[in-house]
Amino acid sequence: MLRQLHSLPGLIAAVLVMLLAISGAILSVDPALERLNGTATRAGQVNVGQLAGRVASHFPGVEQIQRTASGTVIVYFNQAGQVGAEKVDPLTGQGLAPYEPSAFSRWMKDLHRSLFLGTPGHGVAGVGALFMLVLSVSGALLLVRRVGGWHNLLRPLQGNFSQRWHAQVGRLALLGLLLSALSGLYMCATTFDFIADGSQGEPAFPDHISAGPALPVANLQALQATDLNDLHELVYPSPNNPQDVFSLRTAQGDGYVDPASGTLLSYQAHDSMHNVYELIYQLHTGEGLWWLGLLLGLCALCVPLMSITGILMWWRRRQAGPNIRHNSAAQAADSVILVGTETNTTWGFANALHDALHQAGHRVHSAVMNQYANHYINAQRVFILTATHGDGNAPASASQFLARLAEAGLKPGQPFVVLGFGDRQFAQFCQFAHQVQAALVQAGGAPLMDLETINRQSSQEFARWGHALGEALGRDLTLVHTPRQPQTHQLVLAERIAYGEQVDAPTHVLRFKAAGRLPDFEAGDLVGIVPPGSPIPRFYSLACDSQDGVLEICVRKHKGGVCSEYLHGLHIGAPIQAFIQPNPQFRPASGAHPVILIGAGTGIGPLTGFIRNNRAHHPMHLYWGGRNPTSDFLYESELNHYLADHRLTALHAAFSQVKDRSYVQDRLISDALILRRLIEKGAQVLVCGGREMAKGVMLALDEVLAPLNLNVRTLKAQGRYREDVY
Structure with a gap:
């Protein structure tokens, strides 16, 4: 259920979420650029009255002064009928450069906020933020399940390229994406008035102003009492209206200033809802918090990578899912295979077992473990192939099995076999398989053979288990399943060091070189080698890093060992085909500990x-x-x-x-x-x-x-x- 809650919204909204993320990442750069090109002032260094006085000497006809959240001061003026806007130095009042809002930024903001659809587009963007929230929360819960609890959240990750990068990037970007999604939902809610933003509280416009000539703007007391860093906007009175006043908007509240006396005629402090809105707006856009904007932008750039890898993982799960041929009905089958898997990879092994039993003349029924219902009236044996998820938990397709078994029971004396799949690096290696074994024994089942486990989907261990199962069934049983392997590289044997001949245990240290560049690997990673005439790769632990310029393994020759005899028989200069399987769990942790x-x-x-x-x-x-x-x-x-x-x-x-x-x-x-x-x-x-x-x-x-x-x-x-x- 949790995986569906994560994958379905991701598939449905992938394009929308990527569009919002990319546009948001581009916009996140604006506050940093604005801060870089602005002139910052310390608190108390300049007040609004001083700024207005300095500006007046350089820009007659000032109509408005704005200060952006990033500290840029902009003056709007009208000189001889020509309207202009200039960025100014708040310490001198002198112009720095004409202010021309970026058409590209406006275009990108419209795309990000409403997809050029106006008010309905704001709703669509809000839905995108909701999808992002669902994906972030469900992804975090899936990752916690995968690594076995919150305390293991920072541990190295296993899996193929898509799995590792999807989880690793998601882990790094999680907090930023949660913040962006929650703040984006809030902004959408205020747009549609589901949540008040505090803008409803406006100061009352004054009924009258003081008589007399206007004071110089630098001498207005209300402006002198306002720190520049608190200024949002100062709008000048219309020169053609003697009853007009200054309009002052600050971080604390809004008011009107008498141009003759310099006092506040009316003032409305911002309420808590307005302050919350301003804070969340800052957190979402990074305006005034340029460093946060860049961090959120970096997190947003992770979304396209996670979307692509997520789609690849979904597709591979679909490809690895059950493709069962000759699947007999449950009531008619003499052999039943039940599969517990989180990512469908166990189905490849189950299919191999199904085909081998069918070819041996058995009527075989295969299904997921959650479909168990004890209606296998003709079943002479039940096989359970199950993975373990996270910290010893049941995988998705087996989450209901133990409850179903307790409710439906088991045919007395029912022969069964359990095979567990897992990774020995985890403390709860194949723990769920052990739970299933114990539950079946308690329910009255009779194990045909002891519980066996397969480490890291080893084709070799699966083949050995198949021979042991064949002996238990009294027939020859060959099980071959090779999970999809990465692209191979051609290597050439460059050096051999022989040991162990005198004690009948020939062991060779083999060093290979590549015709071009070696693939990247570290000591402790695995190299998969496919010997001629065998579809099953054999894995050997690497004794060096790729920076050493060679690929080194240590191989003992086993009598009848297909790959070990092949490798021992290689001549210097002979080529092999091999691929690297990362094994980040098996290497010394960083630090100075022994x-x-x-x-x-x-x-x-x-x-x-x-x-x-x-x-x-x-x-x-x-x-x-x-x-x-x-x-x-x-x-x-x-x-x-x-x-x-x-x-x-x-x-x-x-x-x-x-x-x-x-x-x-x-x-x-x-x-x-x-x-x-x-x-x-x-x-x-x-x-x-x-x-x-x-x-x-x-x-x-x-x-x-x-x-x-x-x-x-x-x-x-x-x-x-x-x-x-x-």
């Missing part, structure tokens, strides 16, 4: 990249596990060099195929006191390597942190524990 790097095997690759880039010499402690120091001590010479130049503070290596064998978890427990001190100093922990190693590290660190009343879960919630696990 960093604890933990890995095993090829997991040392990105950790070495972090150390290599530690030119500020922040404390970095590396714990790493290998097999034998004489054969597979990866990056040994380079790490020793970093110890010498203090990019690496300490190196703790553990080896499993030596006499006194140990694992990286053992080194962590033996260094418990050191680790606790580092954690107390705000240290961040980065873990890279195999899943089993990561589980062991988590258990070891929970033991280490127990005396501090901390655990890994807490560090994850604080953003201080990050994993890249495969």
Whole structure:
């Protein structure tokens, strides 16, 4: 519902909102330009009487003096029947330049305020402001859900280009857009008299004025008592009407000044509604607050980018949505697939499962989890593929599932399988999938296999799960789904360093160069490589930055591993096709806090990249596990060099195929006191390597942190524990 509340107004009003935003951004420059070309005065430096006296000596026939909100003083005069307007220096009264209002600015204001449609156009602009308010509020709530709460609002963002930039730009522009939308709605409401603007209170025009000749304008007491910075407008009496008076408009109120005595004949102070109107007008236009105008203009310029990326995201969700072939009726199906997704990306995997089961001869019904109604009378198995949204919440298409399950129940002993999709960087990784698993067991279901999870839509993990599912079903099941990948780049192998042959664990450090410019990446990002004859890319963590001039990965050869055998078999100069997948969650946070790097095997690759880039010499402690120091001590010479130049503070290596064998978890427990001190100093922990190693590290660190009343879960919630696990 919330996503629809955000996307539908965005699609409906995209052109209108962009038009208002662009025109508003252009107008936001005017107050700054006016302030730049004006002459500012300090409070108390010049009063209106002094200004009027100075102007009189340079401009006979003055009819009006105006001061804009940005401080520009404009004199309107009539000399020998010639009407003119001049910007003047308030300190001397001398003219600076003819005042000619910009025709372009007037045109742009008409476009922004009414779209050249007059009064009805003001209403249309108000509707645009309303759409902007709805989009800003719903977008903020969606972002909070996505990152797992307000406390994570500033954390780095995941997703493809459109998703990251849409959310990132929206996050930066949110407050400015809220202010512009709310103030724009208020201005529209005052235009149609839904809200009073305080202009109804006018001072009474005097019935009579003092007899006698007019005093010099500089000597009028009421004008001398008015500071120039409070002046809005001074209108002179008509020279042909001896009963006319000065009309004075100021920031505090309006009144009439007797030209003979210099006193106020009548005065009307601005009421609170007028003051509110003036404030909101300033906040909306930036007039008098030129710096705010520029900030609001920058926020408005973000709207076209957000509109375009938002439309792209909507289109991709539409493309990624269910396109189900051979979808059997729910009552007739022997296999039911229920899908929980926020952005429709899970449907690609569900379709792959649906097609594979159909080809195996099953009658398959696929639907969203919110359609669960327990009418699968012939279902021999139920598959649930679900993502987790935000801080462990249900995704949009599964928000009603648990309530429906509690109400409708489950066929006793119903076999089921749950597969969770998520990102291990989040503390509540696949939490909703775990909730669904527990709810199905409580409802009387029988799990066919343990709950499995897929990290970052990994095609490899999905394929492995498919083979395990096939074994549970007693048939061969091949699941292939490759999410849409970015454009690939051709790279050429430039260097190879071999390790591990003696311990039957051949591992190569491979360095590639590009024919032209390398794509942008940082250590810890992922490179996707598609081996010949396979549609599924394999991902490897990068051990360097693109500024190093090479793309470096560390690859262990696995027997039967399609991509690892392909990469190990490459000759120097051989080309590959690859693409970059950013991984901003897995890198050291900025700042001088200590960093604890933990890995095993090829997991040392990105950790070495972090150390290599530690030119500020922040404390970095590396714990790493290998097999034998004489054969597979990866990056040994380079790490020793970093110890010498203090990019690496300490190196703790553990080896499993030596006499006194140990694992990286053992080194962590033996260094418990050191680790606790580092954690107390705000240290961040980065873990890279195999899943089993990561589980062991988590258990070891929970033991280490127990005396501090901390655990890994807490560090994850604080953003201080990050994993890249495969």
